[in-house]
Amino acid sequence: MNYIPNISFAIALFIGIGFFVMNVLKLVRNIKLGKAVDRSDRKTQRWKNMARIALGQSKMVSRPIAGFLHVIVYVGFIIINIEVLEIIIDGLFGTHRVFQPLLGNSIYGFLIGTFEILAFLVLVAVIIFWLRRNIVQIKRFMSKEMKGWPKSDGNLILYFEIVLMSLFILMNATDHSFQEAGFGNPISQFVAPWFSEYSLETLSSIEHIAWWAHIIGILIFLNYLYYSKHLHILLAFPNTFFANLQPKGQFNNLSSVTKEVRMMMDPDADPYAMPEEGLEEEIPEKFGASDVTDLNWVQLLNAYTCTECGRCTSSCPANMTGKELSPRAIMMKTRDRLEEVGRNIDTNKGAFKDDGKQLLNDYITPEELWACTSCNACVEECPIDIDPLSIIMDMRRFLVMEQSAAPQELNMMMTNIENNGAPWQYNQQDRLNWKDE
Amino acid sequence: MNVPTMAEMLSQGKSPEVLFWVGAAGSYDDRAKKITRAFVKLLHRANVDFAVLGTEESSTGDAAKRAGNEFLFQMQAISNIEILNSYEVKTIVCTDPHSFNTLKNEYPELGGNYKVYHHTQFIKKLVQEGRLDIKKSLKGKKVTYHDPCYLGRGNGVYESPRDIIRKLGVNLQEMKQHKNRALCCGAGGAQMFKDAEKGDKEINILRTEQALETNAEIIATGCPYCNTMMTDGVKFHEKESQIIVKDIAELIAEADNL
Numbered sequence A: 001m002n003y004i005p006n007i008s009f010a011i012a013l014f015i016g017i018g019f020f021v022m023n024v025l026k027l028v029r030n031i032k033l034g035k036a037v038d039r040s041d042r043k044t045q046r047w048k049n050m051a052r053i054a055l056g057q058s059k060m061v062s063r064p065i066a067g068f069l070h071v072i073v074y075v076g077f078i079i080i081n082i083e084v085l086e087i088i089i090d091g092l093f094g095t096h097r098v099f100q101p102l103l104g105n106s107i108y109g110f111l112i113g114t115f116e117i118l119a120f121l122v123l124v125a126v127i128i129f130w131l132r133r134n135i136v137q138i139k140r141f142m143s144k145e146m147k148g149w150p151k152s153d154g155n156l157i158l159y160f161e162i163v164l165m166s167l168f169i170l171m172n173a174t175d176h177s178f179q180e181a182g183f184g185n186p187i188s189q190f191v192a193p194w195f196s197e198y199s200l201e202t203l204s205s206i207e208h209i210a211w212w213a214h215i216i217g218i219l220i221f222l223n224y225l226y227y228s229k230h231l232h233i234l235l236a237f238p239n240t241f242f243a244n245l246q247p248k249g250q251f252n253n254l255s256s257v258t259k260e261v262r263m264m265m266d267p268d269a270d271p272y273a274m275p276e277e278g279l280e281e282e283i284p285e286k287f288g289a290s291d292v293t294d295l296n297w298v299q300l301l302n303a304y305t306c307t308e309c310g311r312c313t314s315s316c317p318a319n320m321t322g323k324e325l326s327p328r329a330i331m332m333k334t335r336d337r338l339e340e341v342g343r344n345i346d347t348n349k350g351a352f353k354d355d356g357k358q359l360l361n362d363y364i365t366p367e368e369l370w371a372c373t374s375c376n377a378c379v380e381e382c383p384i385d386i387d388p389l390s391i392i393m394d395m396r397r398f399l400v401m402e403q404s405a406a407p408q409e410l411n412m413m414m415t416n417i418e419n420n421g422a423p424w425q426y427n428q429q430d431r432l433n434w435k436d437e
Numbered sequence B: 001m002n003v004p005t006m007a008e009m010l011s012q013g014k015s016p017e018v019l020f021w022v023g024a025a026g027s028y029d030d031r032a033k034k035i036t037r038a039f040v041k042l043l044h045r046a047n048v049d050f051a052v053l054g055t056e057e058s059s060t061g062d063a064a065k066r067a068g069n070e071f072l073f074q075m076q077a078i079s080n081i082e083i084l085n086s087y088e089v090k091t092i093v094c095t096d097p098h099s100f101n102t103l104k105n106e107y108p109e110l111g112g113n114y115k116v117y118h119h120t121q122f123i124k125k126l127v128q129e130g131r132l133d134i135k136k137s138l139k140g141k142k143v144t145y146h147d148p149c150y151l152g153r154g155n156g157v158y159e160s161p162r163d164i165i166r167k168l169g170v171n172l173q174e175m176k177q178h179k180n181r182a183l184c185c186g187a188g189g190a191q192m193f194k195d196a197e198k199g200d201k202e203i204n205i206l207r208t209e210q211a212l213e214t215n216a217e218i219i220a221t222g223c224p225y226c227n228t229m230m231t232d233g234v235k236f237h238e239k240e241s242q243i244i245v246k247d248i249a250e251l252i253a254e255a256d257n258l
Helices: A004-031 A043-055 A064-080 A082-093 A099-134 A149-173 A176-181 A188-195 A200-227 A229-241 A255-265 A297-305 A311-315 A327-347 A366-370 A377-381 A388-402 A408-420 B006-011 B023-028 B030-045 B062-066 B070-086 B097-106 B119-128 B159-166 B203-212 B224-236 B248-255
Strands: B018-021 B091-094 B115-118 B142-145 B218-221 B244-247
Touching (some): A004 A200, A064 A082, A064 A099, A082 A200, A099 A149, A149 A176, A149 A188, A149 A200, A176 A200, A200 A229, A229 A297, A255 B070, A297 A327, A297 A388, A311 A327, A311 A377, A327 A388, A366 A388, A377 A388, A408 B062, A408 B070, B023 B030, B023 B224, B030 B119, B030 B224, B062 B070, B062 B097, B091 B119, B097 B115, B119 B159, B119 B248, B159 B248, B218 B224, B218 B248
Parallel strands (some): B018 B091, B091 B115, B142 B218, B218 B244
8 A cells, every 4th residue: 555645644734733833832932022911800701702702703793894704704714624624534544535424425415515605605705805905995905004015915815715715626526426426516516517528537636636735725824824914813812812801991000100109109208218138129110111022911912913904093083184103003013023023032042132123113103102092993993802002002101201202292281280280281279260250 | 159179078077979070171171161060050950969179189190191101190199099088989970081981990909999970971870860850952953972982982881971962852863983983082192282193184173074974053072172172173164153062961951041
């Protein structure tokens, strides 16, 4: 017996999955560069959110056309992948359609038939997606940040899907005995006649090539994820699980600041107190974020999860009125910088070497940050609970508390609050004058 | 107007049912002061035992926090909490969704735990308890409601303001972006206190256009800052004779000729 195909398959599978695992480990390492934040509370609520938002796609359908098409591709993708199980068994053990005799023609036929119909629907949906991205000129796909790689990335994913679905149909159409049996070929039966001229031998070779191309394609696609916005198919699940559960209006209180403020306001505190003998003087914590490592790990997970759909940006009041700010770009730039830091760690044998760059200024400009109205439209819109606003706020905190770099008018506003308890220059003693006017 | 302060109440040995947190805009801004007075009239009408902090009230720190100045925010919060706790305040009502959000969500962690209402929620509660009656004086009048971000998306309060607007008998017309998808007025996140970044339009002008599309005669809202932004937007479009901007408290007070 000739074991070469089995061995080649096992090697391909090993390499494909091996590289993927390696990349996932790198991904986890990069996410862990973020600061700690506790998201281990309210587990039931978290599981529910994940089931509803990631698995159930509940926020996708708020935009009905894209939402409906996405559900088709999503359901198709998940269900058709059951077929991959059979492909792996066939490949490793040299069997052919191992489930067919096990399940019987009618059940097997029903399953494969369902896969074929889904594959066809996915093809149609993906082609519409391509048209939306390239021909219809939908505004959110035309923005500045979508030029170059992000645009190619979006299209590449669609091409991958077109090729994989076509190969699946082709593989079934050129499987002579499968077509003869006539079970489970609702779509491929219309493709099979295209090959009626070919000999059985040629048909079998085409089937083999299609089969191999299909599984190799899947393995390549799997490894493409790490480099692509398409990571959302995996990360949407943890991302919705670990998402913020507090009211959106609530921003976190920096505990490092609380410590200092309490000390400042404590009448018993000794301003000249020296650190106790023997205790290391604490290095004051940096306030706010100027680089990705100042953000928390959920914010970094957010960046990897973003699939650049642009719903956030298309609902952002600043962006709608022509300002530089785009919440999608905030996420993309955060990921770009995080990947840069990750590569830096790789090339410097596990330790980050200062590259003179940071997220602030080199990627995200103060102009973008100051254009935000903190309205939460971006957070509300995100179909998988990404929070661009929290990154904007953390970076504003750095600008103000570490660099005193607020716009002049805001400095005046803050001085007023400090001096007279109101953002305007009114005397606090006049605060109740309204009652007699 | 008879507006007792917490200090006066305390000196009489009394502690009111609710503290009305007036906010900086409600205290100093000429337009917002009208909203404050309208709400006080409603409190009087419903015989609510309330007080204000008066000169002891200070900025909640919301604008400072959103501008990135966590220090100033926490200084404000901690000293406000000291005062509120010294009066043993249990319940607070705000006419400003920013104060509402900050007091309700951001103060507890710093030691300030209160039941906080936005005035539209409080009015609804008064109506439900039979303490306040809303007159159907705007029967059939087209009104649109602008959701303040920190009330709507920020805290999920969409229905209370709409419920009490409907009680005026109005024909409520929703803008194309409303409730959780409402467009910001442009004032939040400390934008109120600075010029906008370079762009091709002001946010309040875009939002006002959406309001004008409804052909409403009144833009109702529940935030003094939204009020300013929408009023400016109407002026920009020179539509002051067609449409007016009112706080829900004002509409209800006027309906009762208060």
